[in-house]
Amino acid sequence: MDLKETSKEKIEKIGKNPNFVASVRHALDGIRIILKEEKNMRSHALLGLIPLMFAWFFESSALEWIVIIFCIFLVIIMEFLNTIFENVVDLVTDYEYHPLAKKAKDIAAGAVLVTVFFTILIAAILFLPKLVELHYKLN
Structure with missing residues (x-):
C-alpha cells in the first residue's frame, strides 16, 4: 500500500459498504460465519x-x-x-x-x-x- 494513500482511498480499497442492503448482507455473513465456525x-x-x-x-x-x-x-x-x-x-x-x-x-x-x-x-x-x-x- 502506498504510504501517501489517503484514508478515503484506503477505505475504498477495503470496500466500504455502498448501501444499507450491502451492510445487512455483510452482517448476515458474520452471523453465518460465527454459527458455522464457533x-x-x-x-x-x-x-x-x-x-x-x-x-x-x-x-x-x-x-x-x-x-x-x-x-x-x-x-x-x-x-x-x-x-x-x-x-x-x-x-x-x-x-x-x-x-x-x-x-x-x-x-x-x-x-x-x-x-x-x-x-x-x-x-x-x-x-x-x-x-x-x-x-x-x-x-
Whole structure:
C-alpha cells in the first residue's frame, strides 16, 4: 500500500459498504460465519431454547419473557464479542503466543462466562419457585 494513500482511498480499497442492503448482507455473513465456525455459539443458541421452553410451559408473564430473551441475547452478544477479540488478537499476533494475547482472550472468554452465570441466576430466580410449586402439586 502506498504510504501517501489517503484514508478515503484506503477505505475504498477495503470496500466500504455502498448501501444499507450491502451492510445487512455483510452482517448476515458474520452471523453465518460465527454459527458455522464457533461451537460455543451453537451451544449458546441451543441452550437458549431451554429457558424459552420453561417460559412457555409455565406461561410466564410478558415481563418474564422480556427478561429471559434479554439474557439469552446478552450471552449471544458476548459470544460475538469474544469471537471478535479472539480473531483480532490472532490477527495482531499472527497466531504466535504472547502472554498479553492470552490475557486478552481469557478475559473476553471470562466475560462470556460471567454473562452465562448471570443468565443462569436469572433463570433460577424465575423458574425454581415454579418448579417447586409444580413438584408439590404433583406429589
